[in-house]
Amino acid sequence: MKAKIIRKQDIADLLDNLLRKYEVFAPVKRDDLVVCDRIGSGSEAFLDYTNSIKPPKEILFPQSETLFTYSSFDDAANIKVPLSKERPYLLFGIRPCDARSLTLLDKVFNEEKYKDVYYLNRRANMVVVAIGCVKPRATCFCTSVGGGPFSPEGSDLLLADIGDDYIVQVITDKGAKLLEEREAEDAGEDKLALMRKAIREAEASILPQITIDGLKEKLDRVFDDPIWGVLSEKCISCGVCTYLCPTCYCFDIVDEARDSGGERLRIWDSCQFPLFTLQASGVNPRPTNKERYRQRIMHKFSYCIDDYGQIGCVGCGRCVTECPVNLDIRQVLTTISNK
Amino acid sequence: MTDLSNQIRESARKLLQQREVELVIGFEQGTLPLRNTPCFIRGQEEAERLIWGSFCDNNLANYLVKRQEKVAIVAKGCDVRAIVELIKEKQVTREQVIIIGIPCQGMVDRRRIEAELEGKEILEVGEGDDKLILKGDGFTRVLNWNEYLYPSCEACTHRNPVIYDILIGDMVEEKATDRYADIAEFETKSPEERWQYISDEASKCIRCYACRNTCPLCYCQECFVDDTHPQWIGKTTNISDTIIFHIMRALHLAGRCVECGACERACPTGVDIRKLNRKLASDVKELFHYEAGISLDQVAPLATFRPDDPEGFMLNP
Amino acid sequence: MKNPYLPLPMRIDRVVTETEDKNIKTFSLSFLNSEDETGFKYIPGQFAELSVLGKGEAPFSIASSPTQEGRLEFTVNKVGVVTTALHNMEPGETVGVRGPLGNGYPIEALKGKNIVIIGGGFGFTSLRALTNFMLVQRNRSNFGDITVIYGARSPGLLLYKDELQEWGKQDDLQLYVTVDRGDEEWKGKVGVVPAIAKEVAPGSNNAYALVCGPPVMIRFTLPVVQELGFPPERTLLSLEMRMKCGLGKCGRCNIGNKYVCRDGPVFTLAELNQLPREY
Numbered sequence: 001m002k003a004k005i006i007r008k009q010d011i012a013d014l015l016d017n018l019l020r021k022y023e024v025f026a027p028v029k030r031d032d033l034v035v036c037d038r039i040g041s042g043s044e045a046f047l048d049y050t051n052s053i054k055p056p057k058e059i060l061f062p063q064s065e066t067l068f069t070y071s072s073f074d075d076a077a078n079i080k081v082p083l084s085k086e087r088p089y090l091l092f093g094i095r096p097c098d099a100r101s102l103t104l105l106d107k108v109f110n111e112e113k114y115k116d117v118y119y120l121n122r123r124a125n126m127v128v129v130a131i132g133c134v135k136p137r138a139t140c141f142c143t144s145v146g147g148g149p150f151s152p153e154g155s156d157l158l159l160a161d162i163g164d165d166y167i168v169q170v171i172t173d174k175g176a177k178l179l180e181e182r183e184a185e186d187a188g189e190d191k192l193a194l195m196r197k198a199i200r201e202a203e204a205s206i207l208p209q210i211t212i213d214g215l216k217e218k219l220d221r222v223f224d225d226p227i228w229g230v231l232s233e234k235c236i237s238c239g240v241c242t243y244l245c246p247t248c249y250c251f252d253i254v255d256e257a258r259d260s261g262g263e264r265l266r267i268w269d270s271c272q273f274p275l276f277t278l279q280a281s282g283v284n285p286r287p288t289n290k291e292r293y294r295q296r297i298m299h300k301f302s303y304c305i306d307d308y309g310q311i312g313c314v315g316c317g318r319c320v321t322e323c324p325v326n327l328d329i330r331q332v333l334t335t336i337s338n339k
Numbered sequence: 340m341t342d343l344s345n346q347i348r349e350s351a352r353k354l355l356q357q358r359e360v361e362l363v364i365g366f367e368q369g370t371l372p373l374r375n376t377p378c379f380i381r382g383q384e385e386a387e388r389l390i391w392g393s394f395c396d397n398n399l400a401n402y403l404v405k406r407q408e409k410v411a412i413v414a415k416g417c418d419v420r421a422i423v424e425l426i427k428e429k430q431v432t433r434e435q436v437i438i439i440g441i442p443c444q445g446m447v448d449r450r451r452i453e454a455e456l457e458g459k460e461i462l463e464v465g466e467g468d469d470k471l472i473l474k475g476d477g478f479t480r481v482l483n484w485n486e487y488l489y490p491s492c493e494a495c496t497h498r499n500p501v502i503y504d505i506l507i508g509d510m511v512e513e514k515a516t517d518r519y520a521d522i523a524e525f526e527t528k529s530p531e532e533r534w535q536y537i538s539d540e541a542s543k544c545i546r547c548y549a550c551r552n553t554c555p556l557c558y559c560q561e562c563f564v565d566d567t568h569p570q571w572i573g574k575t576t577n578i579s580d581t582i583i584f585h586i587m588r589a590l591h592l593a594g595r596c597v598e599c600g601a602c603e604r605a606c607p608t609g610v611d612i613r614k615l616n617r618k619l620a621s622d623v624k625e626l627f628h629y630e631a632g633i634s635l636d637q638v639a640p641l642a643t644f645r646p647d648d649p650e651g652f653m654l655n656p
Numbered sequence: 657m658k659n660p661y662l663p664l665p666m667r668i669d670r671v672v673t674e675t676e677d678k679n680i681k682t683f684s685l686s687f688l689n690s691e692d693e694t695g696f697k698y699i700p701g702q703f704a705e706l707s708v709l710g711k712g713e714a715p716f717s718i719a720s721s722p723t724q725e726g727r728l729e730f731t732v733n734k735v736g737v738v739t740t741a742l743h744n745m746e747p748g749e750t751v752g753v754r755g756p757l758g759n760g761y762p763i764e765a766l767k768g769k770n771i772v773i774i775g776g777g778f779g780f781t782s783l784r785a786l787t788n789f790m791l792v793q794r795n796r797s798n799f800g801d802i803t804v805i806y807g808a809r810s811p812g813l814l815l816y817k818d819e820l821q822e823w824g825k826q827d828d829l830q831l832y833v834t835v836d837r838g839d840e841e842w843k844g845k846v847g848v849v850p851a852i853a854k855e856v857a858p859g860s861n862n863a864y865a866l867v868c869g870p871p872v873m874i875r876f877t878l879p880v881v882q883e884l885g886f887p888p889e890r891t892l893l894s895l896e897m898r899m900k901c902g903l904g905k906c907g908r909c910n911i912g913n914k915y916v917c918r919d920g921p922v923f924t925l926a927e928l929n930q931l932p933r934e935y
Contacts, residue, residue, distance in 0.1 A: 135476075239548060277898050
């Protein structure tokens with residue numbers, strides 16, 4: 001399908017229209033922050049933003065997910081799974097890095113052997129409309145990890161901001177179908193030229209900040225190097241980097257009981273937390289921030305490649321801007337590369 | 340600021356050269372324009388990395404707990420108060436720490452600057468004459484540095500180190516601020532309004548524990564959050580559990596929190612964490628005439644009992 | 657689509673207190689629904705997540721052999737919330753079971769070989785499952801000589817005492833039971849497992865060594881096994897890590913790029929030597 005054009009002033013109406021059929025999630029302003037949340041009307045969407053503080057993974061993989069409920073503690077035969085038939089989801093206005101993160105999460109939660117019914121229940125009919133980044137930030141390094149400010153991976157439709165309008169590129173059939181129902185105009189050649197210019201400039205503006213070539217092999221070799229202790233010394237083992245990361249997916253499974261009955265929940269957890277790998281015997285294979293930080297880097301830039309064939313990082317830069325002690329993953333990887 | 344940086348480097352070099360300490364904990368330039376970052380110096384040739392600037396906002400006392408070696412630490416007024424508390428709580432000994440104290444004029448709140456610039460990305464920052472010169476793609480903005488301090492710095496009444504071994508720079512005048520004025524104002528609100536405020540703030544919390552981990556006085560090996568026998572609170576972002584987390588942490592810090600603001604700065608979602616801590620600090624000051632981290636000789640009021648301790652809450656609940 | 661997080665209901669049929677200090681009990685469970693039983697096909701060495709509703713889940717090796725139909729046995733050491741709750745449960749009560757999980761012992765590779773089992777303390781559970789599997793009449797001829805060396809800190813802490821007595825009387829395996837410290841009644845061997853393994857000196861020709869036990873026992877047993885001539889490819893270990901999902905997803909139990917719950921818990925020493933030292 002050819003690229004279409006939509007005027008920015010028509011977006012709110014378009015979303016109102018889509019709200020009739022979809023549960024729509026879009027960036028919204030909450031005080032000084034932008035978060036990706038359910039909207040009730042098209043005017044709530046705030047698209048003139050850099051990126052949301054929390055990644056959209058929480059829409060498919062919520063911070064707290066009820067796996068099942070039980071009305072009494074000895075009733076293992078009658079547990080109830082709260083899988084509802086919801087309206088299809090529309091994820092509108094996320095950035096290409098976040099859309100790309102879905103391609104990794106899909107592999108994790110949709111494996112041949114173990115399919116995560118909760119994730120897939122929402123994912124199956126979800127449509128993803130991403131907005132490319134005409135003004136990437138200095139902390140963005142998507143191009144270094146195989147993505148880009150206009151990468152189509154993970155999106156069904158990809159919007160490009162060319163001033164008063166958005167050009168809509170159709171990436172998948174799902175996206176085409178969504179557009180078909182809207183009767184959008186074809187984009188003219190002059191507008192397409194503007195888009196191509198914006199894309200070129202955006203891509204050129206992101207400087208390469210880490211070298212992926214040879215990084216995995218280097219990481220696999222330097223596992224026991226004392227450099228890890230030096231690099232991680234200031235890390236305070238909180239969960240900011242992992243919780244804000246679009247591709248982090250570690251979780252815990254806990255029971256919460258009431259007087260009678262309760263529920264089993266899957267909740268976000270972080271490999272950076274000190275007790276993450278603590279065994280009942282008291283042994284902890286990752287006792288200090290050194291082992292834990294190393295695990296994070298190894299997992300993202302080596303083990304994920306072994307398991308899923310892609311790097312576990314999309315270069316969004318959230319961990320870089322939000323780390324309370326400015327432990328910069330780009331600096332860490334460059335130091336390792338140069339070893 | 341450059342002169343102060345040089346003085347810090349010189350002190351660090353000397354201390355390491357004379358083997359008075361094995362480690363100097365200070366700040367170095369961060370990887371982003373508005374950031375400085377903690378650094379750990381063990382060789383005198385590394386002392387060059389140390390700097391002092393308007394973004395040295397971490398509380399480095401966080402890195403002192405349970406150290407075996409002798410360390411020197413660059414500490415501003417609030418950081419020194421934390422060190423005093425840690426010494427009193429026997430997490431580190433006075434002899435172990437060489438305090439490189441710096442009278443502080445306040446640290447610049449990078450998020451306030453970013454809000455002021457309405458999301459335009461800052462690529463370079465220069466400091467001079469009380470001004471911040473911010474440069475980005477196609478713009479330069481000059482701001483008055485002291486109009487963009489962290490709230491904790493604006494309310495600070497202990498900018499000078501209360502103890503030190505080496506003093507960098509000159510003592511500054513302490514501000515005569517009524518630092519709990521906003522707490523008093525908050526207390527005039529109805530219980531429903533106050534609860535609504537606390538709930539709204541807690542609903543932003545993502546339970547990342549950055550606040551807890553960055554706080555020098557939160558050093559428990561196993562935090563109450565992680566207890567399983569019994570489990571005190573749930574681990575989800577359920578609003579009740581989250582509010583209880585913040586309330587309990589504030590209670591555990593009552594009489595110990597030095598109001599440095601590190602918790603608030605670490606929070607990625609902008610939760611007003613200090614409100615509860617400062618309410619309790621204000622109560623402790625009123626009821627026990629005590630402020631945390633001012634004197635090595637003062638025992639924390641919740642760690643001791645005096646016959647004249649207030650009993651009103653027991654007798655007139 | 658099968659929901660991988662859903663436990664199947666099982667009834668506790670029997671509880672046996674294994675050890676003198678009462679900290680280890682073996683639970684014999686049966687499925688409430690017969691179709692769950694037919695669907696639960698496992699091999700020795702695999703594990704399952706046992707659920708106590710309201711408390712949580714914890715992973716346990718399946719201590720019974722799949723040839724023992726109609727039941728699953730789990731030997732549980734009381735160390736935390738879930739295990740304490742289990743220990744307080746009686747026959748007739750219901751628990752949940754999720755599994756089978758993990759890779760189990762490589763039965764096909766073990767066929768035709770001599771099997772040397774060296775287990776210590778609580779680590780003996782999955783080895784016991786394997787031993788019973790091999791001893792069953794229809795399986796026995798698939799395997800060569802079976803040597804079992806098992807030890808505990810004291811006689812009161814030995815698991816499966818009745819079974820050990822039975823095995824001792826059989827002539828289709830060689831059983832050596834030892835304790836670190838004996839008591840007045842103990843007539844058997846006294847000595848730590850690695851020392852007894854050295855003394856027994858089982859042949860390594862055409863044989864596999866399967867070792868399981870606490871980290872300190874493994875650390876001292878592996879050199880003995882190596883000296884006896886077992887190559888790393890024919891030395892099997894069953895590892896224990898903190899686990900939650902059991903599916904290789906939650907990120908907790910990985911050693912390098914291997915998840916103990918998914919690629920293990922059984923590894924050859926050769927495989928382990930390729931992995932980072934993080935366990």
